[in-house]
Amino acid sequence: MSGHDSKYFSTTKKGEIPELKEELNSQYKDKRKDAVKKSQPDLAILAVNTFVKDSQDPNPLIRALAVRTMGCIRVDKITEYLCDPLQRCLKDDDPYVRKTAAICVAKLYDINAELVEDRGFLEALKDLISDNNPMVVANAVAALAEIQENSSSPIFEITGNTLSKLLTALNECTEWGQVFILDALSKYKAADAREAENIVERVTPRLQHANCAVVLSAVKMILQQMELITSTDVVRNLCKKMAPPLVTLLSAEPEIQYVALRNINLIVQRRPTILAHEIKVFFCKYNDPIYVKMEKLEIMIKLASDRNIDQVLLEFKEYATEVDVDFVRKAVRAIGRCAIKLERAAERCISVLLELIKIKVNYVVQEAIIVIKDIFRRYPNTYESIIATLCESLDTLDEPEAKASMIWIIGEYAERIDNADELLESFLESFPEEPAQVQLQLLTATVKLFLKKPTEGPQQMIQVVLNNATVETDNPDLRDRAYIYWRLLSTDPEAAKDVVLAEKPVISDDSNQLDPSLLDELLSNIATLSSVYHKPPEAFVTRVKTTQKTEEEDYPDGGETGYSESPSHAVDSAASPPATSSSAPHAAARQPVPVTPAPVPDLLGDLIGLDNDNSGNGAIVSVDQPTVPSGPPLPVVLAASTGQGLQISAQLVRRDGQIFYSLLFENNSQIPLDGFMIQFNKNTFGVAAAGPLQVPQLLPGTSASTLLPMVLFQNIAPGPPNTLLQVAVKNNQQPVWYFNDKVSLLVFFSEDGRMERSAFLETWKSLPDSNEVSKDFPGIVVNSVEATLDLLAASNMFFIAKRKHANQDVLYLSAKIPRGIPFLIELTAVIGIPGLKCAIKSPSPEMAPLFFEALENLLKS
């Protein structure tokens, strides 16, 4: 609001203010001029001289102000002039000037990254880390951390040396400086448990700081290092030390409490023991703001255990009678979630729910019925005695979810409710007006009733319902479901029973719902927005990374010239994030939805695959062969010496979910070669070409490469699986060449191989032990879990969980080969020490040797 600004300038009484003040104010006037300058950059130059002069003023405050203000002028021409003063100020005698200059480098980087690199500012900034003034160090760290965040090249890597310098500076900095340093250090990966313990020891005193940001950043850092610490005593001790400061955060301002609670929610998911005994501090105060109460409730559910459930239930019951409807609903739901989570407490939870139903407050009753439905799912055939009580509240139900839940209960237990038909009938009258959710439940419940009590009443009802749900509706879901039931009932009522009355899988508690890898990421972002939203930063930050353009890096399409010069503005549109990221180089692409750099091959690949399956005619392929991306050289499968001068290198590769045979033909003979064709022999995977080979005429001394799209399960060889792929290639000039290639199982791993943790566990348990195969790889060293996981993820092996067993890291991954055959992988290794044990479990254990071979090749390279 520049209106206010101009007002305040006119009210400044110039005569009375001291000289210093006058100079301070002059800065504002210049700033106001800046606003004009943004539209008239030429005029900006006029002000530069003043700044350059001020940056040599004897008064350090003026010097600092000059450099600070210049950093705010985002005009390219000005930044050139800024460099010299900035260089001087970074080496100024006065720490106040240096600390301001340090931040200014970050500002300049935001405007023109190249300039910062070229003029050596990064080195100057790194020198400031060893400055004798702690505030200069802190600001330099902040600036470097920010620059690193916006760049993909390694600029600020914390070494053991900087680490100890920064830890020392930590003791002397201002509170904010401590936050900068702790945040930067939390990215540091300690080499071993000992180093981690040393770091933690020096950070723990920060937990006593009065500033909540310092405390949370310290907690973040300790949690990071704890992952490496193996001694259970040390870990237990640390947990003990972290609990009180976390609890103390709850006596801060409510907004800070909210931030703390969102973070505690994450922390207790990873380390439930930390606050296991502190559940009382999460009891809601009557005057807590609603957002604090909601978060407290969530944490209470997480901390509820057999030991404290009685107390917790009393609290929930109290909350369920409060005024705020949302809070009351959540409290009722919380009781249900506790029942599902704690088997031994389920009965007590249910009796509390029944008490609440008896109060007959409408929304409490409805919410209670919704959760009781879940409890029935969790403990089938255990608590049906309460159905009678539930039925009493039938007419008060007016919310779709509650109605649907009640109808489900009636249908599910129709045989035990004497008047189930009457109850359902009362709902049927209003069938056409009900929301879809209720209609679907009514349909299913009536079918269940009919199957359980095939008497006249239900038979009439089912006619009505089926008629309503097929003829009278325009909801396709409902209609389809009705037709399926109809068909089932009319063809085979016994089969209908098997389907409709099948035993349902038991549900589990969802209060630990975050995916472990997401949780990891969120924990490394404690105190930031990411930890409050419970979303990874990419999900809400639209800022694009700037990348240094170096000579070696060469982007396939040339539309990005001048990209790194343009300031990377955030795009505040949620609708079109790819618009900006499409210019982001691959190296920096961390967006969750990767922007395919060259979508053409992908699309075509799909088309080809489809077409060929049906007709075997691959004419479309010729349109535009995808170019072979430059990668590692392909292995030679046919040497020039055996191929009369023709050398072929080839390998199966996977790109964008499609398998290709990547081929390179080199003509070292004396004659031009043309008319290339290819044929594959029967093989374990039935790999075959999806179209004809497209290779132009090869003149002597030239080469051509191509990506041949492949299909699977075309000509499967019987017998035990092997990796052999026999290929024949011919051309018009030479005899037919036969050669053998090896198939790596990895190319078959599909992109959809990621499993939920629970699904993984279930699959693991459901497979017999005979399906487990393991192998030792004495020669493989895992140096970094991260790097290994990245490597595996690149081959579509997806990380599920990690656990520590003594000093060993155990990793669990999942993968899937076509036809939906899962591979459950368990890798056991000690970081840095040779030796890797791999165990896999799969419905197709015969594939295991292939898998081991492929894994070994992958990890060895």
Next chain:
Amino acid sequence: MPVAASAVYFLNLRGDVLINRLYRDDVGGNMVDAFRMHIMQTKELGTCPVRQIGGCSFFYMRISNVYIVIVVSSNANVACAFKFVVEAVTLFKSYFGGAFDEDAIRNNFVLIYELLDEIMDFGYPQNLSPEILKLYITQEGVRSPFSSKPADKPVPNATLQVTGAVGWRREGLVYKKNEVFLDIVESVNLLMSSKGSVLRCDVTGKILMKCFLSGMPDLKLGLNDKIGLEKESQLKSRPTKSGKTIELDDVTFHQCVNLTRFNSEKTVSFVPPDGEFELMKYRITEGVNLPFRVLPTIKELGRTRMEVNVKVKSVFGAKTFALGVVVKIPVPKQTAKTSFQVTSGRAKYNAAIDCLVWKIRKFPGQTETTLSAEVELISTMTEKKSATRPPIQMEFQVPMFTASGLRVRFLKVWEKSGYNTVEWVRYITKAGSYEIRC
């Protein structure tokens, strides 16, 4: 990223921008309109203090009749941002001399802009110590208009102060009489069930200090806390004198306290800022002496009458007394008529908050007093049993009493000139959220 803000806005309750300061280019100047439209006008202000709209995130806090809104577009450090706002408000208050509200902002535009420029650079919080900032950001009229060139001398010093290791105290202070005032202020938080069992109880205390000391004194504070005493007896290798020791659940310190030393030696040693500051905060959950017991009995006699009996007992020393005791007893909204009998103090019905408010100016220790009231209700048609009553709330102050039993054992002052110091210590216990369900 430790960035705390891309922009800071001060809005009044109508949503007018009083002051704004953009620190970074990554948020548009009009983002505050989004805040106004999507948060202020949708009555969602109370639902969550951290919100995302479009590509930007908003953190906001209400302080008296002003909203302070921080806008960011990166993964900013929220804890840092909120703490920055809290500290900034403290700073402004110390400049304005007390209140921070719309009027104070309007009257101090120049000053606030100056301060906003100084306390945050490019979204990174810098030094927010009022003590230091006042060295070189001076309010209009503070300095005499007659001194023609006052700024020359202290300024070079100031920059060192801002960045110095003791960033909270300036050098060269001289007092004729060297005095230290210590205030131990405790708030008791209690949540008691209607049956009289304690559901949750804790004490949050703070030690406020007012220093008028010359030079650069080194201070050391000794309390009767368990860990500190044990450590001391270890070092001196003799048993501690018997007496009550306190177990502190958690302590947090002002930035002047040497945390590393506290961690190793368990002593609170520090170079204090000049003037008033909060030295430390602590929390205690074990062995809390509740100053008051409240025993309510509330009977509903039919549909239109209620009988309320509340007995309050003071359980602190007979020689001390509590001041400003207020007991708020909630009654239903449809209350029509009330009548009271109290053994001391005064009671009245406050319809605005639906409470019987019972005030007792002076409440001696080891006594008890009762209120009995009859409440007549308007009979309503919708006779559903309403939600439970809010809890009874209590306010009080008990001077010379600590609910935790904490005592200051010593406060040592060292300064190289070796002056004598006079120390004053006061204790007071207040009600935090003192709630009794009924």
